[in-house]
Amino acid sequence: MCPVTPGFAFPHFIALRHPMSNDPKSHLAGLLQHALTRLAPDVSADIQLERPRQASHGDFATNLAMQLARVLKDNPRQIAERLISLLPASEWLAGAEIAGAGFINFTLTTAAKTRVVADILAAGTAWGRGSAKPGRVQVEFVSANPTGPLHVGHGRGAAVGDCLCRLLEVAGWDVTREFYYNDAGAQIDNLTRSVQLRARGVTPDDPAWPEDGYRGDYIIDVARAFLARETVAADDQHVTANGDPADTEAIRHFAVAYLRREQDQDLKAFGVKFDVFSLESALYADGRVEAAVRALVDKGHTYEQDGALWLRTTAFGDDKDRVMRKQDGGYTYFVPDVAYHLDKWRRGFTRVINEQGADHHSTVTRVRAGLQALDAGIPVGWPEYVLHQMVMVVRNGEEVKISKRAGSYVTLRDLIEEVGRDATRYFLVARSPDSQLVFDIDLALSRSNENPVYYIQYAHARISSVLQQCPDDGDAGGVDLAPLGSEKELALCARLGEYPALVENAASEHAPHLVAGYLKDLAADFHAWYNADRLLEDDAALRTARLALARAVRQTLVNGLDILGVSAPETM
């Protein structure tokens, strides 16, 4: 399978302890564990290996000796020296030396560094995939109210949520994507009233127009379609308008269906698909809300005051108690939220991650408190949350605030139409969700290395172009990688080797932006190599080895771009 793999002579018991450790990092960890066991059998330590920033510090470094210094009450450098002397022989290891305050710097053999190329070509699309994880995880994201077009903030939620799902799947989880529609609250009443008024010819500048009515032009579209008795298909149902402006319920039904269809189209254009759509109205219709309220009352965490029913959320970490049933008899929004999450738990999701805008962060404590009050065996930190900060759209250095269609915000559809799906997805996911995001339209449209999307895609297109000229050279299996060894090649191999751990880390940290950053670094390493070393060399052995490396880079770009939901074009 891999001709450059030497016959490694590492001890049998290490092989047993690290059955999967065929990458250099795990291998080194095994060697260190062996040395530690012989040095201090009773001491266990978290063996950390990291890639030093500086090349002169070797390929991997560990702070193990410094960590042990306190426990063993000895000088770190002396501990390091003894650890080195106890390391088993390994043909992967070219050297190990003490540096600084007690670091051990490891240098790998060239064969150990380049073998990742063979691993990648053998794994293909499975390169970077983690082992299957137990349990099922549900990710709820977007969950926009069906009261208007999706805006940039929803776009960020869609991009982050969907990339998170793809990351979790690659990391080995069984993922369900869910969208929750608040189709039962006051905002829907407001929508209904706005459409009804428009259907009767009332405009937002009329004194009769309600203060909080929806003013966007899309309301005109809905009203016009209703009067024209159109039929809209949303998800699983078809709704036909009866065209009667006096029929409030008909308007409500039609308007919600119409806007759900609009949102579905936007999400489809954005490349986001959901497995399950849940409706708030269904929670009321089949009694799940009432059942949750009864359960909370039965558990004794509620009380009546000022004509309202309260939940004692302060018993579960909230800073004040919350009203469940208002004086007018209706429930506050967090009651269906609790009922909804109880339902998620009963559906068997051991993990639930809610991706939302940070402006909703106050619901986190409330929902968790409500679930704890139910005493249903739900873990304290369940569900998990990923909260993204605000997005500001900028063009020509100035903030863009208004979309004609939506009236008060920039829509996701506007962005996709202007800068394209790939750039929109990349930019919305490339920053930590914790940070506010400036979406620069000029940058997203620019065609230079200012624009990381094209920079990464260009690397893929370049490789594809070269490989097209030698379709079979350096293909998977049996390639001799020994000719590889230039500085740029080894740097590239090291970068490729980071990929599986990066995916694992990004998934567990809920941080899809790390994938975006990695791909930019990988593309940079490739472009640097491409300009330094010629791929289509006359020397057959060298050419074949280099094309194998190029294939490995391309495979990693493809796998990584797939996590972001960004395309990998063959030509540009």
Add this chain to the structure above:
RNA sequence: CCGCCCGUAGCUCAACCGGAUAGAGCACCGGCCUUCUAAGCCGGGGGUUAGGGGUUCGAGUCCCUUCGGGCGGGCCA
């Protein structure tokens, strides 16, 4: 007043559960295409990591505090 997020080069951002001399890109200056895609590469200048304390062998990273920005704190969602 309270809670959450953020503060790193002129600008936009990195820095792998505390590691060695804090890195890229843009902008600025200077180079590289009669050979694989110049949407590319190479080199140069640019920093008290907002300020101040603390924890320790070691802090951009953890704790406290001050300042600044954003978002919340409805019987709205």
